[in-house]
Amino acid sequence: MQPIKTTEETKHLSYDVVIIGGAMIGAAVAWFTASNPDFAGKILVVEKDPSLEFSSTSRTNSSIRQQFSNKTNILISQFSAQYISEFKQYMENDPNVPTISFRKIGYLYLANNHIDCNILKKNQQLQLSLNTPTSIMNAEILSEKFPYLNVADILTGSFNQHNEGYFDAMTMLNCWIRKAKEKGVEFIKGEVKKLEIKSKQISAIVLSNGSRIQAGNIVNATGPRAPILTKNTHFNLPIEARKRFTFLFKCATSLAGELPLVIDPSGVHVRSDGNQFLCGFAPDIDKEVAFDDFTVDYQLWETKIWPILTHRIPAFEKVKLVNAWAGHYAFNTFDQNAIIGPHPEITNFFFANGFSGHGLQQSPAVGRGISELIIHNKYINLDLKSLSPIRLIEKKPFLERAII
Ligand SMILES: Cc1cc2nc3c(=O)[nH]c(=O)nc-3n(C[C@H](O)[C@H](O)[C@H](O)COP(=O)(O)OP(=O)(O)OC[C@H]3O[C@@H](n4cnc5c(N)ncnc54)[C@H](O)[C@@H]3O)c2cc1C
Numbered sequence: 001m002q003p004i005k006t007t008e009e010t011k012h013l014s015y016d017v018v019i020i021g022g023a024m025i026g027a028a029v030a031w032f033t034a035s036n037p038d039f040a041g042k043i044l045v046v047e048k049d050p051s052l053e054f055s056s057t058s059r060t061n062s063s064i065r066q067q068f069s070n071k072t073n074i075l076i077s078q079f080s081a082q083y084i085s086e087f088k089q090y091m092e093n094d095p096n097v098p099t100i101s102f103r104k105i106g107y108l109y110l111a112n113n114h115i116d117c118n119i120l121k122k123n124q125q126l127q128l129s130l131n132t133p134t135s136i137m138n139a140e141i142l143s144e145k146f147p148y149l150n151v152a153d154i155l156t157g158s159f160n161q162h163n164e165g166y167f168d169a170m171t172m173l174n175c176w177i178r179k180a181k182e183k184g185v186e187f188i189k190g191e192v193k194k195l196e197i198k199s200k201q202i203s204a205i206v207l208s209n210g211s212r213i214q215a216g217n218i219v220n221a222t223g224p225r226a227p228i229l230t231k232n233t234h235f236n237l238p239i240e241a242r243k244r245f246t247f248l249f250k251c252a253t254s255l256a257g258e259l260p261l262v263i264d265p266s267g268v269h270v271r272s273d274g275n276q277f278l279c280g281f282a283p284d285i286d287k288e289v290a291f292d293d294f295t296v297d298y299q300l301w302e303t304k305i306w307p308i309l310t311h312r313i314p315a316f317e318k319v320k321l322v323n324a325w326a327g328h329y330a331f332n333t334f335d336q337n338a339i340i341g342p343h344p345e346i347t348n349f350f351f352a353n354g355f356s357g358h359g360l361q362q363s364p365a366v367g368r369g370i371s372e373l374i375i376h377n378k379y380i381n382l383d384l385k386s387l388s389p390i391r392l393i394e395k396k397p398f399l400e401r402a403i404i
Contacts, residue, residue, distance in 0.1 A: 014214035016041025021221035023057035028367025031176040034183040048191035059327020064361035066132040069401040076365040081163035083364040106161030106260035120158040134160040226353035240288035242331035252318035335397035341388040
């Protein structure tokens, strides 16, 4: 990862847009705003750790799917898939922008009871209506198509390969940062400690070194830390840092074809990653953790995850663990979906938070959406209003059944 230039000085005392957090979401907002021909202002991105080492972005599995149960999430990922595939064109055909690698291996959800089967079937109907060609397969078809899978206890699978798989998000992020800088966006190292509020608007941000910077619009792109800055705005973001483990392993036997991202009924998910395999899981007790807690529970691999994997794919009896890491989801405890849009009262303060494990793939649509709110005061290309924070006040959850 190319570190963000580590100056702590800003060129100006005042900016039209200040983005707090310079990882995937902050960089997306910076690029989409700076590259919009209707925007002529100054943009500052403040990032406390320019190495991004502990950000969710650096710990991700980089997967993208269309198999959601909510129309908005499907449309968001459809745009992302198109954006990834046509990245060079979207980046002004810059010869220095590479094609983004996008391995379309597909996602396969497995269900072992009638309730979950019906959910998959219902989701498929919605996906088909939006031109995502998901297939529902019974155990017989599954074992023909994926002969390495044990489907003895499986009733139904839901599979789609069109625009689902994994992509090179880090190259995308680096291009957004580099190109945003070329358009004059400033990236500084700094930690925002305080937001100054005057007449229901944020007037300035204050950094930990005491610097005060005036801001026209402010974007909260601080990942799992999002609630910290929001505290003194009389609005609580229901977001917690929740740990997720990733285990990377090699298998002695090769499978027939690339393994799609398989979501086992237990919640364990595994996919091929080049000639290795990448598996993800939540801790047994899924609770809020400290921001610096990245310890990996290797026992979980031995006692729980590996047995589940070998039950599902017997070839995984012979594997070698290559690497493992923990990362933090910005987990929205209200409805496990992104919170996008202006603060209910402080209308120059925008949230792009609470992605609960699918923010990487949502970054193009969210970057574009927030830039439209800043520039046009409304969504132009894709309406993201159903993700607005207003739903928290109205206590109306954004319903999405397909959460991984
Ligand atoms: C293990 C794991 C697997 C995942 N897999 C997928 C996947 O397959 N597909 C998918 O779409 N998503 C996935 N995600 C989710 C995805 O990685 C995140 O949703 C996305 O990276 C969020 O980006 P972000 O910019 O909002 O947050 P972050 O990447 O966490 O960045 C926030 C940044 O804000 C900075 N910051 C915080 N507070 C301040 C402050 N006060 N001042 C200045 N800077 C500050 C932090 O230093 C950090 O760099 C996964 C996440 C994890 C942990």
